Amino acid sequence: SGFDTGPIIAQVKIPFTNDLEISTLYQLSFWAEKKAFAAALKKNFKASKSQCGRKGLIYYSRKPQDREINFREPTLKLISKVRAFQNRNQGCLFRAGKNIYSVHAARILSNPFLCREMAHFPERVVAMSYEDGIVFRNNSDVIRFENIVSASGKIPVAGEKLKPPA
Numbered sequence: 001s002g003f004d005t006g007p008i009i010a011q012v013k014i015p016f017t018n019d020l021e022i023s024t025l026y027q028l029s030f031w032a033e034k035k036a037f038a039a040a041l042k043k044n045f046k047a048s049k050s051q052c053g054r055k056g057l058i059y060y061s062r063k064p065q066d067r068e069i070n071f072r073e074p075t076l077k078l079i080s081k082v083r084a085f086q087n088r089n090q091g092c093l094f095r096a097g098k099n100i101y102s103v104h105a106a107r108i109l110s111n112p113f114l115c116r117e118m119a120h121f122p123e124r125v126v127a128m129s130y131e132d133g134i135v136f137r138n139n140s141d142v143i144r145f146e147n148i149v150s151a152s153g154k155i156p157v158a159g160e161k162l163k164p165p166a
Contacts, residue, residue, distance in 0.1 A: 007047030010040035023087045068165050069094040071124050075108060075141040082106035082145075091149060093165040096126065096156035100165045104147035109135065118142045124162040129155055136162060 012032040014025065067085050069078060069092050082092045082103055091102030109115070118137050121127045128135040133146035134156050148155045156162070 006051070008049050008051060009045055009047055010036040010043070011048075012036045012039075021086055022084060026087065067092050069103070070164055071138055071162055075139045075143065078138065078143075079106050079108065086147075091147075095163045095165045096160040099150055099152060099154075099156070101156065102149045103145040104149070105133075106143060106145050109142040109144050115142050126156045126158050126160045126162065129157050138162075 012035045014028050014032055020028075066081075067090065069081065071078070071094075073081075082105065085092050086104045088104065091104045094101055094103065114135075118127060118135070121137050123137050123139070126134045126136050131146075132148055132155060133144055134148065135142065135144050137143070
């Protein structure tokens, strides 16, 4: 037994699309919950099917360690994690220098000139720092973190090494 392991009473699927960010998905979940409750009530809350494990799904809980960025993870998993925690009151955590930062958006950059120039930079070191974001290499990909927040109100500076928060 555990969280989300019992029989399914009712279920409403919200299809994932790339334009759907976490805050909108969260709001849609209330609409889906209303539909699921109505369907469950019609069936007198009788279970309709059992849970079945599905390989390859990424599931994050609200545990603090789920928000921590591990820069050794594959790039797409890192981007997915940031997307999962992108709303303003969460974010994913990382360290640069002595500071811990929260990032709320991440994407892979593919500009050919940028990628050629970034090949000269070490992995997980800030190459560019501007506005509210940074650009760095990770697993040979060029990544931009945006909407970075810190207690000091500053963002990491060029040359700082990126690390997990712990």
